[in-house]
Amino acid sequence: MSRDSPAPATGPGPGPGLVISTTPPILSFLVSASTDPHLSKDLQQTASKLSSKSNVPYRAIRALWVASRASTRPQLVKLFSGSGFVFTSPKPREKSEELKARLKELAEMSERNAYAELVKDITPRKDSAPEPFSSYKDQLGFGLHVVVTMFTGYLVGYAAFRALFSHSPVMNAAGGILGLVIGMLVETLIFIIQASRYDLKSSSSTSKLKKDQ
Structure with a gap:
């Protein structure tokens, strides 16, 4: 039995999902997969593109490994040995103009109150009777x-x-x-x-x- 299952017609599904760092075993596997005649053209192109990346989607590596021949592909444990998860920070949420104006107003009000509290002992009260x-x-x-x-x-x-x-x-x-x-x-x-x-x-x-x- 030369391969586990037929190669998918297209690359992995949309969205990178879990991202891992590229290691020498992963890079060697991607290079060999990019020229593997048993893989579809889409998978070969995917492997070629990922071979130049420092971080790769786990889903794509998994799809290439499943589609490769069992006799030529490395063991899954050895393939991911030494690799780590790569976490990306979410994009900061943009504040609306109204929120920015409100925050600025609150900051100015806080500064005025702090100043008034600081000089309350040396300034006369406006509402005090003469x-x-x-x-x-x-x-x-x-x-x-x-x-x-x-x-x-x-x-x-x-x-x-x-x-x-x-x-x-x-x-x-x-x-x-x-x-x-x-x-x-x-x-x-x-x-x-x-x-x-x-x-x-x-x-x-x-x-x-x-x-x-």
């Missing part, structure tokens, strides 16, 4: 208001004591001083009320910010 009398205009306005109130209190006290003690300049002056002190106390009370409102508003803003976080 401190009372923090500007020059507020301070000047409050100072003028205090002067006017104290002056008005002095005049009112002076006029009141003059009406009561018309012939006593000392009492008239004492009444003016009393009115001035009362005006100062009124301004102090107003300042305390404004400061309390600011503290209450600041506490509310801080509590809301913590809840949002």
Whole structure:
């Protein structure tokens, strides 16, 4: 019996499948198969093409070995001795333009958040309430208001004591001083009320910010 089975009319099926590295026994077998008259022209051409490759499909070598004569072909174990599997990395998946834009946006957002976290202790909060009398205009306005109130209190006290003690300049002056002190106390009370409102508003803003976080 000169051969195991009739040679196929065509080469191996589509797709390389498992790929192995070429060794001297495999190369010698491919060279002899490329000129073997018992093989079809397609198989001879396949063997000739594979003989110049460093990696060959196992399916093609198997088809050539099966179609070759048993008396001339090498043992299958010796043929694949020393050969190893060759694995190819899959082609990287291309990212869509929308995905690239989204990833870029997320990276920029992450950088902004990291920068904001880094400088949060040295930059003022945008949503924080302004401190009372923090500007020059507020301070000047409050100072003028205090002067006017104290002056008005002095005049009112002076006029009141003059009406009561018309012939006593000392009492008239004492009444003016009393009115001035009362005006100062009124301004102090107003300042305390404004400061309390600011503290209450600041506490509310801080509590809301913590809840949002």
